[in-house]
Amino acid sequence: MAADLLRDTEATVATVARQVGYEDAFAFSVAFKRVRGRSPSTWRRAAGSAR
Known part of the structure; x- marks a missing residue:
């Protein structure tokens, strides 16, 4: 879930x-x-560059 949120949102790591x-x-x-x-x-x- 965390990996998806990091990849799909602009939310900070803390958020x-x-x-x-x-x-x-x-x-x-x-x-x-x-x-x-x-x-x-x-x-x-890395996930952003794979898009």
Whole structure:
């Protein structure tokens, strides 16, 4: 869900973090990187260039 929000919206990483249940954007970023292999902002840039 977070990856979709990062790809499909202009919402900040902090906003996406709150939308998926994280109060802390840093904790969200760590978890996202553990699952996806890159930070949310790096993933967003890569996903945007794939469009």
